[in-house]
Amino acid sequence: MSTSRPTARDVAQRAGVSRSAVSMVMNGTAAGNVSAAAQKRIREAARALDYRPDPLGVSLRQQRTGIIGIVTDEIASSPFAGKLISGVNSAAADRGYLSIISDIGQTAFAGPGTVREEHAIRQLIRRRVDALILATNGLRTLRVPKPLLTLPAAMANCRDAEGLLAAFIADEREGAQRATEHLTALGHRRILFIGGGDDEDAIPARLAGYHAAMTTAGLEPLPRVAAGWEINDGFTAAQVVLTGTERPTAVFAANDRVATGVLLAAGGLGLLVPQDLSILGFDDQPHLAEATVPGLSTMGLPHFEMGRQAAEHVLNLLDGQESKTNGAMIHCHLTLRDSTGPAPAGFSY
Template sequence: MTARKATALDVAKVAGVSRSAVSMVLNGNIKGNVSREAQERIRAAARELNYLPNPVAVSLRNQRTATLGIVTDEIVTSPFAGRLVSGATNAALARGYMILVVDTEHIPGRDEPAIDALQHRRVDGLIYATGSLKPYSPTDPFRAQPAALANCFDPQDRLAAVVPDEVTGSRRATELLLQLGHRQIALLGGDDEHAALLREQGYRAAMENAGLSSRDQQVVVTGWDIDQGYQAAESVLQEPDRPTAVLAANDRVATGILLYAASAGIRVPEQLSVVGYDDQQNVAANLVPALTTVALPHAEIGAIAVNRVLDELEGGERRTERVLVPCPLITRQSTAPAA
């Protein structure tokens, strides 16, 4: 037979107080109406009886569900940015909230129904998160309650947006290669996506600060996948005056570069230094040699976005600025001083 769960009345009897006193203390609504001694007796009785307030009843009283909704375009179904949801979940749990996630898988027309479904379930706040950095225009219903954007931004800056500091991350990666004595540094960048343009901006800034003009800079558009990195490396590294270092669009492109270098007999890092971007889980640290890379702070982005929503929910003002989260440079074995 299943044991009967303790009730607030049971706690009241053990503590020698009224049921209303139990409700006030355990729901945080004391306001000086219950003595300190009685509060201690109530909490001790609740622990003894393993009593927890009914979450449904609490929600009915305060008109909140203690849940947040996250709509993503690919994060759950992709192995790349899952740390964003993990960081958001941990931040929410630390403040007594749960996360509900809907992944639209880039299927057109799914965003609004996903947002509607979460709002019908009375989530207390919303976050829209993307797998790659991009602009996103939130709808009026989305902005009607506490909300924030993660790894994307509103071009009109109507909501707080938490995004990686791509420019500084790329600049620091280039500066590392410059400090190692490299001057012939090529950027095998992505396509025309927002992140690729910012990473190119950081590369060019570092090169110019080192006195290297646009004629000394080499930017090749590659895409984002391993085979594209291999093809770009095959083109760039066959030149007589080839680069001594390469900054890759991401860790997958860097993987393609390493594969080509191995097939062509180019030793990494003795003859070629390679830097990736993303610190992709189960990839960058396990390559041979292990890849120096710039980490995308997905977990931090998720946590900050959750805390922005909860701060607003708990009475704070709506904040609409863009928060730039640092992208740490992780040095491994794929970089070395120029020969």
């Protein structure tokens, strides 16, 4: 039994066409040269034979490597935003591309210098990637490293302060507004926003959405309790605010880790969730939001869509399609679990 790889000639014989017709279909130049029926037969024959064009030969003919480079701070090495990479990979695979990642650490893009970032980008360019995507673990406004402007490029979950590149980010303000509206619709009047630092763009956007929903409902927004981003931050803050004389009936946490800390503090204080206190998170963090008891209601970030749309943008640029977008604000999704419920009856404030 032969173990040799199928060739374009094998596909041509099976489909009843010429070898050149197979090459045109596989190289994307069949339009106007090969009939639709013949193209269909060729693709069916290629699938049946598990035929794939030699990537080196394709690269030489097209002067491309078929690779998209992704430069991130810590997405690949953290459990948080991995779906963004999945979105890039999905769009790339649909167009016959592969993606490779340079994950350069938590402190990347954090300061005024871009030495490490530029080094990573230059290394990918030297390896002949066709396009580049810059992605961050949390929403940020960045100064774009100059080497990024030498190839088709886009940004995902971050944006360019000068507007030089298309940016694909979550509409966090609108998401926070809908999250707060969910709580007001349940009858909550004292809704407290807890958590977050001042080093990223997410907090101003989420606070703006919270304030908009409270104002629309005719309610007084409560002063934000700044507490950081981690479980222990939410736990420490909640131990104070949940023992005050006018405790909230609902907490809107800056992210799911803070929400988990609030949940733990509420349990330690003998409060039932959601009967005594509703808790709503943000992010829909995998392996956390659905794993708490009760599961966290949360406004999820569209990581997959950010990655997919950024990849489609650079691939369209590579195909010579004129860009008509500076990016997109992508809709967040509300996932309801068991940590939110009606406001407790009889609350006088």
